Amino acid sequence: MVAAGAKPAGAADENSAAQAVRQMFNSIAPRYDLLNHLLSANVDRLWWRRTARRFEEILAKPDAAILDICCGTGDMTMALLKLRPHGARPIVAADFARAMLSRGAQKVSGRAAVMLEADALHLPLRSASLDLVVTAFGFRNLANYEAGLQEFHRVLKPGGQLGILDFSEPGGLVGKAYAVYFRRVLPAIGRLVSGPAQGNKDDAYRYLPASVGAFPAPPAMLRLMSAAGYTECAWQPYTFGIAGLYTAMRPPVV
Ligand SMILES: C[S@@+](CC[C@H](N)C(=O)[O-])C[C@H]1O[C@@H](n2cnc3c(N)ncnc32)[C@H](O)[C@@H]1O
Numbered sequence: 700m701v702a703a704g705a706k707p708a709g710a711a712d713e714n715s716a717a718q719a720v721r722q723m724f725n726s727i728a729p730r731y732d733l734l735n736h737l738l739s740a741n742v743d744r745l746w747w748r749r750t751a752r753r754f755e756e757i758l759a760k761p762d763a764a765i766l767d768i769c770c771g772t773g774d775m776t777m778a779l780l781k782l783r784p785h786g787a788r789p790i791v792a793a794d795f796a797r798a799m800l801s802r803g804a805q806k807v808s809g810r811a812a813v814m815l816e817a818d819a820l821h822l823p824l825r826s827a828s829l830d831l832v833v834t835a836f837g838f839r840n841l842a843n844y845e846a847g848l849q850e851f852h853r854v855l856k857p858g859g860q861l862g863i864l865d866f867s868e869p870g871g872l873v874g875k876a877y878a879v880y881f882r883r884v885l886p887a888i889g890r891l892v893s894g895p896a897q898g899n900k901d902d903a904y905r906y907l908p909a910s911v912g913a914f915p916a917p918p919a920m921l922r923l924m925s926a927a928g929y930t931e932c933a934w935q936p937y938t939f940g941i942a943g944l945y946t947a948m949r950p951p952v953v
Contacts (some may be wrong), residue, residue: 769837
C-alpha cells in the first residue's frame with residue numbers, strides 16, 4: 700500500500716501532521732546543520748552537488764525560474780547557486796519553518812536567492828511559471844504526497860523539470876547494516892548531540908527513521924509521479940540506494 704503522506708506520532712489528520720512537522724523543524728533548526736553533516740558523514744554534500752549537476756543545463760540559463768522548496772537551512776540552494784551564471788535570476792528558496800528559513804537566509808546572504816515562507820502544498824506562485832522545482836529531503840515530510848506532486852506540476856511550465864532528492868531504504872546486506880545504523884545508532888547520536896530527550900527534539904530522532912520507512916519505495920513513488928501527470932519519471936540511486944534522486948518533467952504542450 701502507498702503511504703498518503705508523513706504522519707508524525709500523534710497526528711490525526713493532514714493539518715496536524717503538517718503542524719507537527721513544522722514545529723519539529725523549528726525546534727531542531729539550531730542543531731540541524733551540525734547533526735546533518737555528522738549523521739551522514741558529510742555524504743549529504745555529495746548528494747546536493749550531484750542533484751544540482753543533474754540540472755546544470757537549466758541552471759546555466761540566466762532567466763530560468765527555479766524553486767528550491769523545503770529549502771531548510773539552504774544547502775541544496777547553495778549547491779544550485781554554484782551552477783548559476785553571473786547576474787542570473789534569483790532562485791526562490793522556500794520553507795514553512797521560519798527558524799530553518801532564517802538560517803538558510805544567512806547562508807545564502809549576498810547571493811542570487813530570495814527566501815519565501817511558504818507551504819509546499821499551497822505555493823503562492825503562479826501556475827506554469829517555473830522551469831525547475833527541486834526539493835531535498837523535504838518531500839518525505841509532506842502531509843500528502845499526491846497533493847505535493849500536483850502542486851509542483853501546477854507551478855511548473857510545460858517542459859519544466861522536477862527533482863526530488865530523498866532517503867530510501869536500500870535492500871540486501873547494505874540495507875540490513877544501514878537499518879541498524881538508521882534506527883538505532885542515528886537516534887542515539889541525535890540525542891547525545893542535542894542533549895537529553897525534550898519533547899519535539901526527541902520525537903525528531905524517532906520520526907526520521909519512521910518517515911523513511913513509511914515513504915513509498917521507488918516503484919510506488921514513480922507510479923505516483925506518473926499519475927500526477929509527469930513524464931520521463933526516473934529514480935537514480937545514490938550511495939547504494941541510501942538516498943536517490945527522482946526526476947520527472949511536466950509534459951510540453953504539443
Ligand atoms: C530535512 S529538512 C531538509 C532541508 C534542506 N532541503 C536540506 O536538504 O538540508 C526538511 C525541510 O522541509 C520543510 N518542510 C516540510 N514540510 C513542508 C511543507 N509542507 N512546506 C514547506 N516546507 C516544508 C521543513 O520545514 C524542513 O526545513
